[in-house]
Amino acid sequence: MYRFATETVQLTNRETEVLGLIALGLSAKEVALKLSISPCTVERHIENARLKTRTRNRTHMIAYTLRCGMLP
Numbered sequence: 001m002y003r004f005a006t007e008t009v010q011l012t013n014r015e016t017e018v019l020g021l022i023a024l025g026l027s028a029k030e031v032a033l034k035l036s037i038s039p040c041t042v043e044r045h046i047e048n049a050r051l052k053t054r055t056r057n058r059t060h061m062i063a064y065t066l067r068c069g070m071l072p
Contacts, residue, residue, distance in 0.1 A: 009052055009068075009070070010052070011052060011053075011065075011070060012045075012048075014045055015045050015046075015048060015049040015052075016070070016071065018031055018035070018042055018045040018046060018049070019045075019046070019049055019061070019065055019070075019071055020071050021034065021035075022046065022058065023062045023065075023066065023071055028042040028046070029042075046058065046061075049061060049065075053065065
């Protein structure tokens with residue numbers, strides 16, 4: 001759980017895992033193969049995390065989560 005201003009952002013373990021792999025430069029298909037899940041499921045995790053962080057796109061989301069210490 002991460003606290004920013006007046007809001008709390010809580011990503012699931014899987015969302016954090018997927019975002020970490022995306023931050024390393026893997027595509028959704030590569031993440032799906034690595035985690036043995038569907039590419040559609042990867043996209044859903046990414047979109048859920050983007051909505052929770054209220055960011056505009058993947059690049060903004062990764063920058064935001066790295067800056068806020070949400071990703072290792």
